[in-house]
Amino acid sequence: MPVKPEIHKRLAAIVGKDHVLTSAEDLIPYSFDGTAALTQMPGCVVFTTDAAQIPQILRLANETGIAVVTRGSGTGLSGGSLPTPDCIVLCTARMDRILELDRANLTLLCEPGVTTLAIADAATEAGLFYPPDPGSMKISTIGGNVAENSGGLRGLKYGVTRNYVMGMEVVLPDGQVMWLGNKCVKDVAGYSLKDLFIGSEGTLGLITKVLLRLIPRPATKKTMVATFGRMDQAAEAVSAIISAHIIPCTLEFLDRTTIHCVEDYAKIGLPLDCEALLLMETDGHPAVVAEEAAQMEKICRDQGCLEVRVAKDDAEGNRLAGARRSAFSALARMAPTTILEDATVPRSELARMIRFVEGVAVKYNLRIGTFGHMGDGNLHPTFLTDERNTDEMHRVEQAFHEIFDEAIRLGGTITGEHGVGLAKKGFLPKFAGDAQMRVMRELRKALDPKGILNPGKIFD
Amino acid sequence: MSPVNSPLKNLDYSVVQQCMHCGLCLPTCPTYDTTQLERNSPRGRISLMRAIADGKLEATRTFAEEMYYCLGCLACMTACPAGVNYAELFENARAEAEQSGVLDSPFRRALRGFTLNWLFMDLGRLQWLGAAIRFYQTLGLQRLLRWSGLLNLLPRRLRDLESMTPTVQPHFSADLIAPNTPALRGGRYRVAMLTGCAQDLIFSDVNRDTVEVLARNGCDVVTPPEQHCCGSLHAHNGELDLARRLARKQIDQFPPDAFDAIISNAAGCGSHLKHYATLLEHDPLYRDRAVQWDRKLKDIHEWLAEIGIDAPARTNAPEQTVAYHEACHLCHGQKITAQPRQLLSAIPNLKLKEMAESNWCCGSAGIYNLIQPEMADELLDRKLKHVRATQAETLATGNPGCMLQIQNGARRENLNLRVAHPVTLLAEAYRREATANTNATAPKPGETR
Ligand SMILES: Cc1cc2nc3c(=O)[nH]c(=O)nc-3n(C[C@H](O)[C@H](O)[C@H](O)COP(=O)(O)OP(=O)(O)OC[C@H]3O[C@@H](n4cnc5c(N)ncnc54)[C@H](O)[C@@H]3O)c2cc1C
Ligand code: SF4
Ligand code: SF4
Numbered sequence: 001m002p003v004k005p006e007i008h009k010r011l012a013a014i015v016g017k018d019h020v021l022t023s024a025e026d027l028i029p030y031s032f033d034g035t036a037a038l039t040q041m042p043g044c045v046v047f048t049t050d051a052a053q054i055p056q057i058l059r060l061a062n063e064t065g066i067a068v069v070t071r072g073s074g075t076g077l078s079g080g081s082l083p084t085p086d087c088i089v090l091c092t093a094r095m096d097r098i099l100e101l102d103r104a105n106l107t108l109l110c111e112p113g114v115t116t117l118a119i120a121d122a123a124t125e126a127g128l129f130y131p132p133d134p135g136s137m138k139i140s141t142i143g144g145n146v147a148e149n150s151g152g153l154r155g156l157k158y159g160v161t162r163n164y165v166m167g168m169e170v171v172l173p174d175g176q177v178m179w180l181g182n183k184c185v186k187d188v189a190g191y192s193l194k195d196l197f198i199g200s201e202g203t204l205g206l207i208t209k210v211l212l213r214l215i216p217r218p219a220t221k222k223t224m225v226a227t228f229g230r231m232d233q234a235a236e237a238v239s240a241i242i243s244a245h246i247i248p249c250t251l252e253f254l255d256r257t258t259i260h261c262v263e264d265y266a267k268i269g270l271p272l273d274c275e276a277l278l279l280m281e282t283d284g285h286p287a288v289v290a291e292e293a294a295q296m297e298k299i300c301r302d303q304g305c306l307e308v309r310v311a312k313d314d315a316e317g318n319r320l321a322g323a324r325r326s327a328f329s330a331l332a333r334m335a336p337t338t339i340l341e342d343a344t345v346p347r348s349e350l351a352r353m354i355r356f357v358e359g360v361a362v363k364y365n366l367r368i369g370t371f372g373h374m375g376d377g378n379l380h381p382t383f384l385t386d387e388r389n390t391d392e393m394h395r396v397e398q399a400f401h402e403i404f405d406e407a408i409r410l411g412g413t414i415t416g417e418h419g420v421g422l423a424k425k426g427f428l429p430k431f432a433g434d435a436q437m438r439v440m441r442e443l444r445k446a447l448d449p450k451g452i453l454n455p456g457k458i459f460d
Numbered sequence: 461m462s463p464v465n466s467p468l469k470n471l472d473y474s475v476v477q478q479c480m481h482c483g484l485c486l487p488t489c490p491t492y493d494t495t496q497l498e499r500n501s502p503r504g505r506i507s508l509m510r511a512i513a514d515g516k517l518e519a520t521r522t523f524a525e526e527m528y529y530c531l532g533c534l535a536c537m538t539a540c541p542a543g544v545n546y547a548e549l550f551e552n553a554r555a556e557a558e559q560s561g562v563l564d565s566p567f568r569r570a571l572r573g574f575t576l577n578w579l580f581m582d583l584g585r586l587q588w589l590g591a592a593i594r595f596y597q598t599l600g601l602q603r604l605l606r607w608s609g610l611l612n613l614l615p616r617r618l619r620d621l622e623s624m625t626p627t628v629q630p631h632f633s634a635d636l637i638a639p640n641t642p643a644l645r646g647g648r649y650r651v652a653m654l655t656g657c658a659q660d661l662i663f664s665d666v667n668r669d670t671v672e673v674l675a676r677n678g679c680d681v682v683t684p685p686e687q688h689c690c691g692s693l694h695a696h697n698g699e700l701d702l703a704r705r706l707a708r709k710q711i712d713q714f715p716p717d718a719f720d721a722i723i724s725n726a727a728g729c730g731s732h733l734k735h736y737a738t739l740l741e742h743d744p745l746y747r748d749r750a751v752q753w754d755r756k757l758k759d760i761h762e763w764l765a766e767i768g769i770d771a772p773a774r775t776n777a778p779e780q781t782v783a784y785h786e787a788c789h790l791c792h793g794q795k796i797t798a799q800p801r802q803l804l805s806a807i808p809n810l811k812l813k814e815m816a817e818s819n820w821c822c823g824s825a826g827i828y829n830l831i832q833p834e835m836a837d838e839l840l841d842r843k844l845k846h847v848r849a850t851q852a853e854t855l856a857t858g859n860p861g862c863m864l865q866i867q868n869g870a871r872r873e874n875l876n877l878r879v880a881h882p883v884t885l886l887a888e889a890y891r892r893e894a895t896a897n898t899n900a901t902a903p904k905p906g907e908t909r
Pocket of ligand 1: 034070073079081092145149325
């Protein structure tokens with residue numbers, strides 16, 4: 001049942017007329033997120049400009065039973081902010097103020113619609129560092145990052161979004177507001193509910209403020225590129241680096257297809273005659289950086305790499321990292337539809353997983369480009385397909401099943417950083433098992449008895 | 461509406477489908493940056509175009525207005541890793557808007573008929589209008605009118621328009637440039653010079669400077685006095701058929717195999733001129749020549765970088781600081797970013813100052829500043845703020861629209877700023893060099909030869 005004009009009016013009374021969208025031309029651009037082949041029209045879109053508006057909207061939703069789907073910038077890759085039919089899309093893009101940068105406690109407090117890049121820039125300006133840097137950081141919001149517990153290119157050394165969230169303000173589905181966490185480094189008062197909301201994918205509650213931890217900026221960094229004649233050599237090199245007790249901040253991987261697409265876009269002179277490329281970065285004290293860089297270079301050579309190139313300065317290093325960030329979108333040059341996976345395995349199993357993915361692509365006669373956060377054991381095999389080709393889409397589906405089964409068998413997970421959303425909903429019960437599914441269901445029911453927040457996502 | 465009349469439905473679906481909605485273009489889109497509405501973003505606009513191609517949406521008035529709210533600055537194309545051809549989508553979307561007739565009104569029809577179908581289809585007509593405006597300006601009528609306050613009786617839009625009317629140059633290009641200009645020393649290349657419409661009317665001196673610079677760098681330059689509009693105005697305003705007609709005229713006048721290069725010095729024209737092959741792909745008679753044409757078409761900065769600039773000699777002229785504004789259709793439309801800077805750096809006594817957001821649209825965007833004055837003003841203010849921060853005395857930019865827009869803005873804000881085409885700055889340096897040489901070789905007073 002479409003959202004009634006009467007509801008539009010009530011929403012307009014809360015947020016102002018200019019912040020409610022209802023026409024088809026306004027809604028079509030909100031009928032998808034970054035996920036391939038999923039579209040659904042919302043009932044209306046509402047922009048909040050002040051956290052105080054949100055409890056009122058959620059109370060209205062509870063009263064009328066209308067679903068609310070929270071959206072940051074809609075770059076999610078599991079359908080998390082995809083509307084449910086006739087829902088209210090609550091968009092936080094206009095809540096984009098940084099509220100406080102506390103130089104004494106090294107924290108930053110902001111609204112949920114601030115982009116990841118704006119946070120990183122603000123930290124840099126204060127001589128500090130906010131490490132999580134998802135490929136989408138130019139536009140992804142911190143609310144989305146927290147709700148997906150996003151990773152990035154520096155996960156290996158610095159961890160993911162969760163490691164930087166010290167506190168947050170949450171509005172519960174019934175409109176009640178609560179503060180979780182604080183500026184203390186230690187806090188064990190009660191359950192760590194803050195952690196429950198990190199990665200909650202727009203269910204359970206709406207994040208209206210985020211308190212982030214910043215760290216001192218590393219003094220120097222060094223960026224290198226190593227190329228390999230075979231993919232599993234690159235994987236072996238990563239395992240060897242880790243087992244040599246080196247924790248570089250970045251160990252990113254691109255396969256041949258991805259390298260060509262990225263070079264086609266970025267034109268920064270990536271080596272094209274190789275099967276795999278590792279982007280490696282170490283940062284910290286100059287002496288340590290120099291030593292680690294030399295060790296990594298040696299390990300790559302021992303694994304029979306074709307070439308190691310060292311970026312001559314930070315600018316070149318940033319260009320390389322920037323090019324890597326464009327990998328997923330650049331792959332879209334190859335095919336009308338790109339569907340990427342997010343399977344993650346323990347690092348010791350990387351080479352095996354990579355070979356398995358290659359085999360699956362051959363078996364189902366699918367084109368594939370693989371890249372990913374190799375240091376985290378997090379691969380993004382990306383199927384290059386066409387959503388209008390139903391036969392091929394069916395084979396893609398089958399390939400996924402095999403890849404997920406194998407990831408689970410190797411002690412891995414079905415999603416490392418993109419979340420379950422709609423895209424991986426079908427695979428979750430098998431991965432999580434009955435007990436975990438029951439606890440998650442009961443938790444959600446307790447917080448959101450009427451099921452108004454992002455219904456149908458993660459699980460029913 | 462039958463699909464036959466729908467440019468978006470007829471467009472190769474892979475072009476429409478290319479956007480994978482990653483959102484990486486959003487932060488570089490000036491309209492999205494201002495409103496934070498997806499509809500005003502590249503990703504949102506493409507989704508509307510796709511909805512039309514899919515038959516899920518009619519070309520409504522709101523759709524058409526949205527397509528005219530887009531600047532066509534193509535910043536999204538630079539940002540897009542997926543290689544989405546927004547330029548092609550945009551032209552077809554505006555054509556869709558026009559063919560659906562949703563924006564139709566007698567006034568708009570008359571205006572478009574006058575400008576696109578009549579005025580810009582023939583240079584003679586344009587020059588006639590230019591001469592009329594020049595007449596109005598030189599007779600002092602303009603000053604009289606502005607002074608009298610009579611203009612204040614006009615509605616704001618028209619009044620703004622009057623104040624934006626550029627000063628028409630006392631001469632058109634044909635008065636300043638010979639049809640054949642031989643290279644200064646030993647011609648290495650034979651090139652054709654496109655004089656453009658706005659450039660010809662308002663900045664004919666830039667055309668003269670371009671020809672001088674080309675001749676100085678070993679090019680024999682052919683500049684026919686009677687030229688046609690390149691059709692970019694038509695293509696960007698949904699008149700693809702008229703644009704095709706003009707493209708054919710151009711190719712007839714400048715057979716590409718007769719030249720080493722065909723030179724444009726107006727970024728907006730150049731960006732369109734390089735895509736005749738797409739425009740004429742279904743025209744068996746012109747298709748092949750159009751492909752050749754695209755290859756020969758060079759922006760002046762690009763061409764000079766290719767053949768190498770003969771750097772002017774240092775003179776004792778005072779140092780000048782210059783900021784560089786990248787015209788959208790140069791940096792995004794043609795991916796030309798390093799060459800203009802190289803050109804400026806070749807000028808002795810010139811200090812190039814980089815400014816923030818140098819590749820953001822200034823709001824000129826063809827005729828955008830006329831149809832969307834609010835958004836255009838906002839962008840102009842943003843641009844001027846960055847220009848001011850550089851403290852440069854001159855702003856260089858390679859497109860007549862940008863030159864006019866920024867000149868108008870500087871005047872409005874009483875900012876003492878010279879706006880010049882990079883080629884003009886180079887031509888001036890050559891002239892200084894020539895003067896220094898003649899002074900050096902001229903007999904000193906009292907000296908006998
Ligand atoms: C090109 C590209 C590269 C990417 N690279 C990475 C990467 O390297 N690592 C990575 O982890 N991910 C990556 N992603 C995925 C995506 O960018 C992240 O998941 C990101 O955090 C989503 O942010 P968003 O603002 O776009 O959120 P949205 O997509 O709008 O929303 C994501 C989820 O968060 C919920 N949500 C949003 N805001 C709130 C809030 N305030 N309160 C409660 N719930 C909320 C939504 O309901 C939804 O379930 C990439 C995506 C793209 C397109
Ligand atoms: S236009 Fe390009 S950058 Fe923008 S959303 Fe589409 S694919 Fe991404
Ligand atoms: S052309 Fe410019 S204004 Fe239009 S969508 Fe692209 S970036 Fe935005």
